[in-house]
Amino acid sequence: MSSFTIGETDFLLDGAPYQVIAGALHYFRVHPDQWADRIHKAKLMGLNTIETYVAWNAHEPVRGQWDATDWNDLGRFLDLVAAEGMHAIVRPGPYICAEWHNGGLPVWLTSTPEIGLRRSEPQYIDALSTYIRRVYEIVAPRQIDRGGNVILVQIENEYGAYGNDKEYLRTLTALTRECDITVPLTTVDQPEDQMLEDGSLPELHLTGSFGSRSAERMKTLRAHQPTGPLMCSEFWDGWFDWWGGMHHTTDAAASAADLDTLLAAGASVNIYMFHGGTNYGTTNGANDKGRYAPIVTSYDYDAPLDETGAPTEKFFAFRDVIARYAPVPDEIPAARVSAPAFEAALSSQRAVFTGPVAGEPSDTPSSFEDHSHLGPLMRYEIALPSAAFDASGTALLAFEEVRDMAWVFVDTKFCGRLSRALHERALRIPVGTRLTVLVEDQGRVNYASRLGEPKGLIGAPTLGGVTLTGWMSAPLDVPALAASAASGATGGFGPVSASGSFELEAATDLFLDTDPWGKGFAFVNGFFLGRYWRSGPQRTLYVPASALRAGSNEISIVELEQLSTPVARFVADPDLGHLEE
Incomplete structure (x- = not known):
């Protein structure tokens, strides 16, 4: 002792x-x-x-x-x-x-x-x-x-x-x-x-x-x-x-x-x-x-x-x-070696929104906490009152607060995005019958008075100045969405999940280049690598060798915006973004 x-x-x-x-x-x-x-x-x-x-x-x-x-x-x-x-x-x-x-x-x-x-x-x-x-x-x-x-x-x-x-x-x-x-x-x-x-x-x-x-x-x-x-x-x-x-x-x-x-x-x-x-x-x-x-x-x-x-x-x-103050071993760790560089097609794709939201409506949108939801995505839907639209066929949709990013769809058509980081809370939408809003919790504040703040659509949203009531909401299971890409189901709208496969001679660290994509989540063999976003600075995701295997491996993503390049590109070295000049 x-x-x-x-x-x-x-x-x-x-x-x-x-x-x-x-x-x-x-x-x-x-x-x-x-x-x-x-x-x-x-x-x-x-x-x-x-x-x-x-x-x-x-x-x-x-x-x-x-x-x-x-x-x-x-x-x-x-x-x-x-x-x-x-x-x-x-x-x-x-x-x-x-x-x-x-x-x-x-x-x-x-x-x-x-x-x-x-x-x-x-x-x-x-x-x-x-x-x-x-x-x-x-x-x-x-x-x-x-x-x-x-x-x-x-x-x-x-x-x-x-x-x-x-x-x-x-x-x-x-x-x-x-x-x-x-x-x-x-x-x-x-x-x-x-x-x-x-x-x-x-x-x-x-x-x-x-x-x-x-x-x-x-x-x-x-x-x-x-x-x-x-x-x-x-x-x-x-x-x-x-x-x-x-x-x-x-x-x-x-x-x-x-x-x-x-x-x-x-x-x-x-x-x-x-x-x-x-x-x-x-x-x-x-x-x-x-x-x-x-x-x-x-x-x-x-x-x-x-x-x-x-x-x-x-x-x-x-x-x-x-070494000036304490003994230091002679051994020196090896430098990082470049990883294999290759591409894999994301050949299977599936729309995320394939049916209506079920459940009981509420006067105001439910929070992530109301659903005990620990994932990053929630889907909201509500019927749009035709009387709220003006003579131009549009109306202003306004939220008290969006935490933290919202994608807005009217009758399956994408209308715009609202970002908490940019203090955005309102946008004008065209006439329609059904509103769908996808909200992402981008990360919980880790200090001070904002610890534990609710996530989702906060407060009572309005359309044309009139309060909207009768909200339906449903948590989305991101790992399940990523896994569902392999089904290749057609139809639906909104974000997409996509998947593909690649071969490795042996498990080794890789770097997934996310720059060709917009914003979303990436998985390898079901292992949740994390978030990616073209906003940067981070341009690659680290894939630890322990998440990989010799032979066939699966790559899947949930893309929240535009999958303009349906390819998974692995590069030799990490890219964590630009530095201050």
Whole structure:
């Protein structure tokens, strides 16, 4: 058994000063077959610790249906870290941010009526207590003083940027200790006085989150944490991308210099991210600082390991810095090799809308939450009153809000698109008898007051100034739609699903070029790769070898706009988009 404690100036491992040099690696963003490889490469860069968030909504998307297997096998992930001879830091939230949908909080939780998120509210405390106990059943026996490798556990996450409910933090801390967590407990906030004051408790060790001006930020942190080790537990070495933006990168030499400043001062560090991974499926979050900006599928983050697990310039720059302060193995990970480049025809196509929406009508459109729908698409239909149209044969269709994108059809004819990101809420439609609206949830905002906001058509829509009532709505199953393309059924209207096949001599990483398509979702062998959108910046989707096989493989997509090129094109190298000039 070993011990890990906080001393007057340092972390202490078995009583001796210990500098934590960690890297963030989110198990839920990386295929389980790749966990061991990514962990090993972290050790090769000189890291001695792996840090991970725990995503509540990955483990329990439906209330009461807890899953800690396969992609969610946190125990196996921590054991693989231990097998590499490395320590682990666990950050279970329950809120994690992380550019992950809904900040890691389940939709069933955030849509609970009258719930008070991230504060001392009975419904919230009751739900999170069950969650935290389940997580710590996994973590507690793996603590370093039980023969395991977990050395630190974090309470909440950047709470000072959100609230100042000290009773909530005390409740979380007490619950954590009740669950037999005995290692030191930390908090993290940006090194601003108010955030550091609001986001922690005297019995918790404060750490900082920043990516530059390390000496200045450590000084601020030290003013609030006068004893014990300094730690930057989120050293931002890159950034994330959003649709319609650019691909973000940071200068490797500048990042390395700031890392050197931290390590030279004796501070501990967690590099965020060491390996970003991928927002597979529809797990991406979204920003909203006055304009809604959904996060792209890739979470490459310009990290030391790229999205495919290959070392970058930053890997070697950081490795050189770390070698000044800690032992670094001689082994160097191999560079990424170009992937096979080829094309496959999408020979089978099928329209998505092949019949009317069934069910009971409602006065206002139902939300995704009303249907307990966790997928990204909802179809709405309503009869159009002829009296609403003016002499020109048109009328203004207006919504209070669209979350997040809507495609509008009148009598199967496409009439236009409304985008939340562009603050669009109305368009003029031609006379007709039936209105169909397809709405996409493009990603749930992962921070602040918009956590848990409803998705769909919000409020009471009007046509020609008259409220429309009698809405029908139906969730759409995107994986099922993609699989249905093979039927090749004719008729219908709206979006299309399409599929094809290709041969491989052996399973290998691939890069799917989505630039010829418009907007939609892609699958390989039923594995949900994620979203694509010509808006960019991302132009390729990473296809992990673990989703492929030797011999025949299937590719399928659901295209929401125009499938102008019915071909799946695989290219040699990834393209995450244009950079800032």
